[in-house]
Amino acid sequence: xxxxxxxxxxxxxxxxxxxxxxxxxxxxxxxxLKSRYPIAFSNEAEWLERAMVPSPTERHFxxxxxxxxxxxxxxxxxxxxxxxxxxSFGLFxxxxxxxxxxFGSDAIHTLVRFAFDEMNLQKLRIHVFDYNERAKHxxxxxxxxxxxxxxxxxxxxxxxxxxxxLSIFRDTIPHAxxxxx
Ligand SMILES: CC(C)(COP(=O)(O)OP(=O)(O)OC[C@H]1O[C@@H](n2cnc3c(N)ncnc32)[C@H](O)[C@@H]1OP(=O)(O)O)[C@@H](O)C(=O)NCCC(=O)NCCS
Numbered sequence: 001x002x003x004x005x006x007x008x009x010x011x012x013x014x015x016x017x018x019x020x021x022x023x024x025x026x027x028x029x030x031x032x033l034k035s036r037y038p039i040a041f042s043n044e045a046e047w048l049e050r051a052m053v054p055s056p057t058e059r060h061f062x063x064x065x066x067x068x069x070x071x072x073x074x075x076x077x078x079x080x081x082x083x084x085x086x087x088s089f090g091l092f093x094x095x096x097x098x099x100x101x102x103f104g105s106d107a108i109h110t111l112v113r114f115a116f117d118e119m120n121l122q123k124l125r126i127h128v129f130d131y132n133e134r135a136k137h138x139x140x141x142x143x144x145x146x147x148x149x150x151x152x153x154x155x156x157x158x159x160x161x162x163x164x165x166l167s168i169f170r171d172t173i174p175h176a177x178x179x180x181x
Contacts, residue, residue: 002061002118004110007103009061009075012052016062017045019071023094031156032132033092056080063091063107065098072098075111077124085122087115105138112142116170123169129154130162144168 002009021044023029030036051060058078062071075091089111093104115121125147128135140146144166152160 002110002114003066004106004113006066006106007072007110008064008066008069009107009110009114010064012048012060012062012074014045014048014052016071017041017048019094020044020048020074023074023092026094028096029092029094032129032135033090034127034154051076056082061111063093063103065103070095072103073107075107077111077115077119080119080121085120087119087121087124089115089124089126099134105142108138108142112168112173116173121170123167125165125167127163128166129156130164136164136166139166142168143173 001011018041021039021041024035024039024044057080058076059080061075063073063075064071072095073091073093075089077087077089079086079088081087091104091107091111093099093107112124115124126139126144127150128139130136130149145168146164147167148165150163150165153163154161
């Protein structure tokens with residue numbers, strides 16, 4: 001497992017399927033992700049089975065609180081390019097009760113440190129819907145920079161939305177925060 005200050009990133013287990021299924025069908029989570037249609041439990045369980053198998057191009061993690069070891073979200077590093085040493089990533093805190101308590105920031109910081117210090121990647125990027133103000137705030141305040149914008153890239157809730165591309169580079173990563181959740 002990978003220890004952050006307030007969270008732990010660990011491998012998925014089959015027992016995580018029910019929570020993942022619930023989160024991937026929660027409109028408040030799904031509106032910030034590219035997932036669009038309701039997901040059947042069997043499809044989510046199949047996704048989880050695949051996510052548990054090590055892949056050269058993607059890695060998946062369950063996010064746990066460090067204090068009570070509750071599984072509160074998921075994170076992925078994907079599109080890994082071992083020549084250019086770049087990758088994409090995504091994550092969510094699925095339990096709304098755990099939002100705005102510092103867990104998301106620490107999960108991002110922990111994932112970024114692992115990608116740079118252990119996987120020897122040199123750049124990570126993430127796509128965020130322009131209307132996802134919380135994610136943009138967290139990422140920009142954690143050292144990410146906006147590299148570009150895909151205009152009218154995604155249709156959601158009856159309108160087209162821009163997607164911003166936020167990136168962080170190993171040689172500009174900021175130091176760990178001092179804050180407590
Ligand atoms: C984005 C996400 C990971 C952040 O996790 P979190 O645990 O809630 O974040 P934190 O508690 O670490 O930080 C929240 C910060 O956002 C700020 N914030 C909250 N709501 C906000 C809003 N509507 N607009 C701007 N900032 C906001 C808080 O004030 C806090 O800022 P601070 O650290 O400077 O005080 C989480 O909300 C989430 O999973 N969202 C759904 C999925 C998602 O958006 N994933 C990322 C894009 S793929």
